[in-house]
Amino acid sequence: MRIGDLANQTRVSVRALRYYEEQGLLVSTRSESGQRRYGNAAVDRVRLIQQLYGAGLSSRTIAELLPCVDAGVSTPESRARLAAERDRINAQIAELTSTRDRLDAIIEVTSGPNPQCDYV
Amino acid sequence: MRIGDLANQTRVSVRALRYYEEQGLLVSTRSESGQRRYGNAAVDRVRLIQQLYGAGLSSRTIAELLPCVDAGVSTPESRARLAAERDRINAQIAELTSTRDRLDAIIEVTSGPNPQCDYV
DNA sequence: CTAGAACCTCACGTTGACGTCAGAGGCAAG
DNA sequence: CTTGCCTCTGACGTCAACGTGAGGTTCTAG
Numbered sequence: 001m002r003i004g005d006l007a008n009q010t011r012v013s014v015r016a017l018r019y020y021e022e023q024g025l026l027v028s029t030r031s032e033s034g035q036r037r038y039g040n041a042a043v044d045r046v047r048l049i050q051q052l053y054g055a056g057l058s059s060r061t062i063a064e065l066l067p068c069v070d071a072g073v074s075t076p077e078s079r080a081r082l083a084a085e086r087d088r089i090n091a092q093i094a095e096l097t098s099t100r101d102r103l104d105a106i107i108e109v110t111s112g113p114n115p116q117c118d119y120v
Numbered sequence: 121m122r123i124g125d126l127a128n129q130t131r132v133s134v135r136a137l138r139y140y141e142e143q144g145l146l147v148s149t150r151s152e153s154g155q156r157r158y159g160n161a162a163v164d165r166v167r168l169i170q171q172l173y174g175a176g177l178s179s180r181t182i183a184e185l186l187p188c189v190d191a192g193v194s195t196p197e198s199r200a201r202l203a204a205e206r207d208r209i210n211a212q213i214a215e216l217t218s219t220r221d222r223l224d225a226i227i228e229v230t231s232g233p234n235p236q237c238d239y240v
Numbered sequence: 241c242t243a244g245a246a247c248c249t250c251a252c253g254t255t256g257a258c259g260t261c262a263g264a265g266g267c268a269a270g
Numbered sequence: 271c272t273t274g275c276c277t278c279t280g281a282c283g284t285c286a287a288c289g290t291g292a293g294g295t296t297c298t299a300g
Contacts, residue, residue, distance in 0.1 A: 002246075002247080003246085003247075004245095004246060004247080013288075013289080014246090014247085015287095015288060015289065015290085016287075016288060016289095018248095018249095019287065019288060023287095031296095033247085033248085033295075033296060033297085034247085034248065034249095034295090034296095035246090035247055035248075035296075035297090036247085036248090048222075051215070051218070051219050051222065052219065053287085054215055054216075054219065055215075055216055055219040055220075058286075058287095059286080059287080065226075068226075068230055069226055069230070071230075072229060072230055073230050074226075074227070074230035074231060078230075079227060079230065079231060082223060082226060082227045082230075083227060085223060086220055086223045086224060086227070089216050089219060089220045089223070090220060092216060093213055093216050093217060093220070095171070095174055095175075096174075096175055096209050096212060096213050096216070097213060098171070099171050099172065099174065099175040099209060100175075100206055100209045100210060100213070102168075102171070103202055103205060103206045103209070104206060106185075106188075106189055106194075106202060107194070107199060107202045107203060107206070109192060110188055110189070110191075110192055110193050110194035110198075110199070110202075111194060111199060122276075122277080123276090123277070124275095124276065124277080133258075133259080134276095134277085135257095135258060135259065135260085136257075136258060136259095138278095138279095139257065139258060143257095151266095153265080153266055153267090153277085153278090154265090154266090154277085154278065154279095155266075155267095155276085155277055155278075156277085156278090173257085178256075178257095179256080179257080
């Protein structure tokens with residue numbers, strides 16, 4: 001598939017896909033004329049990249065961890081790195097949960113108990 | 121208290137505190153000579169700001185929501201805004217949980233079952 | 241064969257939350 | 271009074287993950 005097709009299937013911009021390749025996160029074969037070609041696996045790969053970005057990992061960190069996913073093997077170092085990221089994510093979940101509860105409390109408090117006070 | 125004291129107590133840089141004020145998130149009284157002075161409540165205020173930043177809210181969004189926290193009152197609009205942010209955070213928590221599980225799976229897979237394969 | 245969509249490679253622009261530096265004034269201690 | 275740290279206001283720098291435009295090639299439908 002061509003880069004536009006991959007972009008459509010993943011809802012990721014063409015520019016972003018080229019950027020991923022530039023960062024070493026995504027590989028492509030090239031056609032005779034130099035156009036990028038991707039296999040079906042690229043769709044899942046892009047989704048994984050997006051998910052890791054969404055969890056706050058930098059492209060550098062992702063670039064360090066993806067080969068280990070590809071190889072199905074991890075060195076002690078990369079395993080520690082993976083565990084560290086997982087712990088960071090767990091901490092982030094706890095923080096977000098706390099924030100959500102706080103927001104809920106704010107909503108509750110500011111919503112009542114005197115609705116007629118909504119003059120602000 | 122002066123801005124350096126507030127920075128120490130909150131572990132937030134002096135620059136960031138001035139930035140918060142610039143964005144309308146934090147207020148200060150000024151001394152005769154123009155130096156910022158803060159009450160003890162500022163510590164909690166800064167922590168709230170940090171928490172909201174940490175949850176991915178922009179300074180603009182925070183600026184819109186803080187007055188409603190201060191007043192203890194919310195308009196229907198701000199309530200909708202608060203609820204929207206809470207929902208976004210909930211979605212983010214779900215996403216992060218999924219990512220963490222995926223990371224855990226990767227760790228498990230790449231850690232075994234043949235330790236002697238750690239040649240990468 | 242040709243128009244137009246899709247692709248290529250530079251390379252500069254954008255945004256948010258600050259970092260950092262310059263130049264100048266303020267304040268408690270000795 | 272002066273040494274040294276704190277604070278002030280600009281104002282430019284940074285960094286990541288792209289957006290955007292230029293200028294040119296390639297592919298595909300009719």
